[in-house]
Amino acid sequence: MYICKRILISLGAVALGWLLPLCATADTYTEEEKPQISEIINEHTADSYWWHITTINGHHISVYLPVIVHSEDNGWQVFSSKHLAHGRTYKGFRIDGEGKYKGKIIYHNAAGEACRPWDISITKNALALMINSAIMLALFLSVARWYRRRPENAVPGKFVCAIEMFVMNIYDEVIRKNIGDRHQRYAPYLLTAFFFILINNVMGIIPIFPGGANTTGNIAVTCILALCTLVAVNLFGNREYWKEIFWPDVPVWLKVPIPIIPVIELFGIFTKPFALMVRLLANIFAGHTVILSLTFMIFVTVEMGVAMNVGMTAFSVILSIIMNCLELLVAYIQAYVFTMLSAVFIGLSQPSHHPKKVKA
Amino acid sequence: MLTPDFGLLFWMTFSFLIVLGLLAKFGFPVITGMVNKRRDHISQSLEAAEEAARKLENVKEESLAILDEARRQQAAIIKKAMADGEQLLLNAQQKAVEETEKQLALARQRIELQKEKALGEINAQVAMLSVDIAEKVLHRQLDDKSKEEAFILQMLDETERIM
Numbered sequence: 001m002y003i004c005k006r007i008l009i010s011l012g013a014v015a016l017g018w019l020l021p022l023c024a025t026a027d028t029y030t031e032e033e034k035p036q037i038s039e040i041i042n043e044h045t046a047d048s049y050w051w052h053i054t055t056i057n058g059h060h061i062s063v064y065l066p067v068i069v070h071s072e073d074n075g076w077q078v079f080s081s082k083h084l085a086h087g088r089t090y091k092g093f094r095i096d097g098e099g100k101y102k103g104k105i106i107y108h109n110a111a112g113e114a115c116r117p118w119d120i121s122i123t124k125n126a127l128a129l130m131i132n133s134a135i136m137l138a139l140f141l142s143v144a145r146w147y148r149r150r151p152e153n154a155v156p157g158k159f160v161c162a163i164e165m166f167v168m169n170i171y172d173e174v175i176r177k178n179i180g181d182r183h184q185r186y187a188p189y190l191l192t193a194f195f196f197i198l199i200n201n202v203m204g205i206i207p208i209f210p211g212g213a214n215t216t217g218n219i220a221v222t223c224i225l226a227l228c229t230l231v232a233v234n235l236f237g238n239r240e241y242w243k244e245i246f247w248p249d250v251p252v253w254l255k256v257p258i259p260i261i262p263v264i265e266l267f268g269i270f271t272k273p274f275a276l277m278v279r280l281l282a283n284i285f286a287g288h289t290v291i292l293s294l295t296f297m298i299f300v301t302v303e304m305g306v307a308m309n310v311g312m313t314a315f316s317v318i319l320s321i322i323m324n325c326l327e328l329l330v331a332y333i334q335a336y337v338f339t340m341l342s343a344v345f346i347g348l349s350q351p352s353h354h355p356k357k358v359k360a
Numbered sequence: 361m362l363t364p365d366f367g368l369l370f371w372m373t374f375s376f377l378i379v380l381g382l383l384a385k386f387g388f389p390v391i392t393g394m395v396n397k398r399r400d401h402i403s404q405s406l407e408a409a410e411e412a413a414r415k416l417e418n419v420k421e422e423s424l425a426i427l428d429e430a431r432r433q434q435a436a437i438i439k440k441a442m443a444d445g446e447q448l449l450l451n452a453q454q455k456a457v458e459e460t461e462k463q464l465a466l467a468r469q470r471i472e473l474q475k476e477k478a479l480g481e482i483n484a485q486v487a488m489l490s491v492d493i494a495e496k497v498l499h500r501q502l503d504d505k506s507k508e509e510a511f512i513l514q515m516l517d518e519t520e521r522i523m
Contacts, residue, residue, distance in 0.1 A: 047365060047368060068367075104365075118366070119365075119366060119367045120366070120367040120370045120371070121367050122371065123365075123367060123368060123371075125368055125371075126367065126368055126371035126372075126375075129371060129372055129375045129376075130371070130375055133375040133376075133378065133379045136379055136383075137379060137382055137383070137387075140383055140387040140388065140391070141382070141383075141386060141387055143387075143391060144386055144387045144388075144390040144391055147390050147391060147394040148390055152394060152397040152398055152401055153398060153401050163391075164391065164395060167388065167391050167392065167395075168392070168395055171392050187388060187389075187392060188380070188383065188384035188387075188388045188389060189380060189384065191383070191388045191392075192376075192379060192380045192383050192384065192387075192388070196376060196379060218365075218368060219362055219363070219364045220364035220365050220368035220369045220372055221368070221372050223364045223369065224369060224372045224373050224376055225376070228376070228380075
């Protein structure tokens with residue numbers, strides 16, 4: 001009965017989607033304002049100085065965010081990004097429309113060249129990161145507080161149980177299995193990384209305001225995460241780990257006089273986190289791009305006639321539903337893969353003296 | 361797109377380190393620690409329950425064994441009692457027989473004794489009679505030998521008649 005109801009609601013949503021292009025066809029675009037799909041997709045997936053929520057009757061509704069910049073001429077400047085909207089210049093700063101610094105704040109130095117100031121503006125992604133961090137802190141600190149206030153054999157409720165299930169699944173299946181005896185030291189980092197990525201991924205799928213920012217599809221974010229794994233792997237690597245890198249167990253001519261294998265191993269230290277960084281970035285970025293493209297299919301097909309438009313709209317909505325489900329899956333899988341590979345790399349940096357004893 | 365932006369790097373480091381610091385100190389260790397503690401508690405309780413069940417099983421077995429033992433002893437006691445009774449009966453019978461025999465022997469002995477006594481008495485009487493006869497013979501003082509002889513014979517006849 002419940003499922004029937006669900007299906008009806010879904011069909012209703014699809015039908016509603018069908019009607020939308022009929023409204024859209026009312027005002028077809030002229031040749032100049034024809035939406036540049038790739039531009040818009042890039043704009044949506046890239047970072048921005050304000051958080052565009054929607055446009056109603058040509059009126060943009062955006063959350064303008066603080067710009068924090070430092071240039072040699074002006075020193076530190078803090079102001080709202082509202083002053084820079086629509087290509088305006090404020091205190092010598094403006095957002096570059098094209099070229100090397102496209103979409104970034106620039107200023108012109110004495111020689112008249114465009115320069116990037118030190119820019120630590122709270123951009124859309126930065127704000128999204130903060131919101132997601134706050135959500136994460138609220139979730140886990142409240143659960144931790146629940147535990148701290150109860151005796152050890154208290155029975156948790158639904159919410160605490162659900163969080164506990166996620167945490168313990170990662171803790172037991174990923175962290176403890178891959179690291180072994182000394183997992184206690186790495187568990188907090190790996191759990192934080194997992195849930196940080198998961199929450200950011202899921203929030204990225206939600207299309208309206210506090211969500212929708214492409215945080216984990218931004219290289220700066222994945223770069224920091226990968227750097228943390230790099231540090232975690234190498235900071236506490238034991239003697240055997242370094243021995244395997246600089247004096248591995250291979251024929252001597254591979255190590256002396258030209259240290260082929262050591263060089264490869266040394267590169268490996270950096271390629272592993274690099275792969276983590278690119279994998280997460282590419283997966284999430286691609287997901288966002290595909291969903292946006294599917295949505296834009298509705299607007300691209302407007303000029304192909306009503307019948308075509310209606311057909312493609314139905315197609316687009318159905319595909320978008322499927323893609324969103326897939327992205328939800330990808331959100332979990334990518335967080336899982338990042339954490340698992342980090343755990344594996346950390347496990348490899350702790351070769352045991354008794355290799356048989358490690359696996360439980 | 362592939363050049364990390366400095367500002368975002370900064371804010372990402374900032375947010376992530378704060379989250380990591382707070383959760384590493386107050387978040388995840390508490391959760392995992394508590395769950396592990398509870399897991400230990402549950403496994404201990406299960407072990408205790410199993411132990412109790414095992415003990416109960418032992419108690420059952422023990423009680424059964426005790427019951428069995430009691431039954432066996434009962435049977436043994438009854439058997440022994442019956443055997444004892446039989447033995448007692450046998451002994452009593454034997455004793456009775458022995459007693460009878462003893463009594464019989466005693467009676468026989470007494471009879472013998474009586475008989476001997478009677479014989480003795482007879483003998484004494486005979487002797488007395490002899491003496492009487494002798495006395496009478498002596499009293500008569502017969503000179504006639506033939507008469508004497510006839511007298512003795514007469515006496516003897518008399519004696520025989522008495523006997």
